[in-house]
Structures are given as C-alpha cells and as structure tokens.
Amino acid sequence: AQSVSQHNHHVILSEAASLELGCNYSYGGTVNLFWYVQYPGQHLQLLLKYFSGDPLVKGIKGFEAEFIKSKFSFNLRKPSVQWSDTAEYFCAVRQANAGNMLTFGGGTRLMVKP
C-alpha cells in the first residue's frame, strides 16, 4: 500500500530562518503531490501541488517544493519563515489513475519563535 513519510514531527525555528520539511512516498508509479497546511484553529488548506512539468513548484506565502522522482521526495521549503507560518504541515500523495484518493503523511508541527 502507498505510504507517505514525514520524518520531522516537530520543528522549532526562529523568524527569518530557512525551512525545509521532508516528505517521502513509497509508490513507484506516476503520482501527484500536495502540501497542505493547517493553521491553529483553521481547516486544512492547500499550499501547493505538483502534477507534471517543472519539478520546482511555487505555492502561496512564499513556499515552494521540489519533486525529486529518483528520491521519491517532495520536500517543502521556505527561505525565511515568519511567526505566522506556525502551523501543521501535511504532505499528501495521489496515485495517478487511482481516483482522487489522497494518502497523507503524519504531519510536521512547525513553531516559529518571534
């Protein structure tokens, strides 16, 4: 079965630090990849997604992610975090031709200290 791993469960950074959150998946075929964010007290929102084309994807609020097929990875990055980026981040994978079914990672809780 498809699995998605987010190795960092908790990350604490100071404002202006750079961020990279890891995401690895197990499926060897064609995939679509997503990062969702859940701010405190809010619902899950899409940050960015990859379907095809340029493996470097830019999303909202200065986030970007890079799809590295050979490494089965889709890491999330931001050059300079802000206190408002404090949230939980979820990586999700959809197998192509498997319906619109997402498999989520366990999430990474990011705390940014002002």
Place this chain on the structure above:
Amino acid sequence: EAGVVQSPRYKIIEKKQPVAFWCNPISGHNTLYWYLQNLGQGPELLIRYENEEAVDDSQLPKDRFSAERLKGVDSTLKIQPAELGDSAVYLCASSPSGALDYEQYFGPGTRLTVT
C-alpha cells in the same frame, strides 16, 4: 464562495452512545470525502462519494460506522455505538468531479470525544 460546512464542531458523548456528523460540500462539488484524523496523525480516508454513490468505503469500519449521501449533496456519517478509540477529528472534504487539478477542499472538522 462558501466552503465546506460541518456540524457540530465539537461533540462529547459517552461510550456506547450513537453520534452523527453532518457535512455540506461546496456547491457544485460532486465528490465528497470523509476522513478520520487521530491526534498527531494525518487524515485517513474513510469513504468517498461520487454524487450519491459510495465508490470507496474499504476503510470504513462497517460494523459500527455508516454514511449516506442520499441526494448527492450533503452527507451524514454515523457511529453506533461509539467506542473510546473513536475519539478523533472527523473531516469532510469535497472536490469537483472530473476536475483536472484534483484539489480537495476541507471543512473545519468535528472533534469527537468519547468518554
């Protein structure tokens, strides 16, 4: 545009009691999903509807869980009887059928506590 609406937002019940959650998807979204999110984990799909048809319910514990989407719009997820281990957040999401971007839009969830 209104988002996915869920109610109630919070529910506390005693074990062995029944409970129901309601979801109204974004207007025009034919695909509706119910997810279970345990504390510290990512959402896990319970059931997916295309209009009123349940097209994937393999992860739904059918001995105590049931769901319906009678008119292909809003949906209800029921647990009867609830167990302590059912304490979690129940998320509803929707997406347009046949959409190329396959983005799912999530509701705020219902946090269930079983005592």
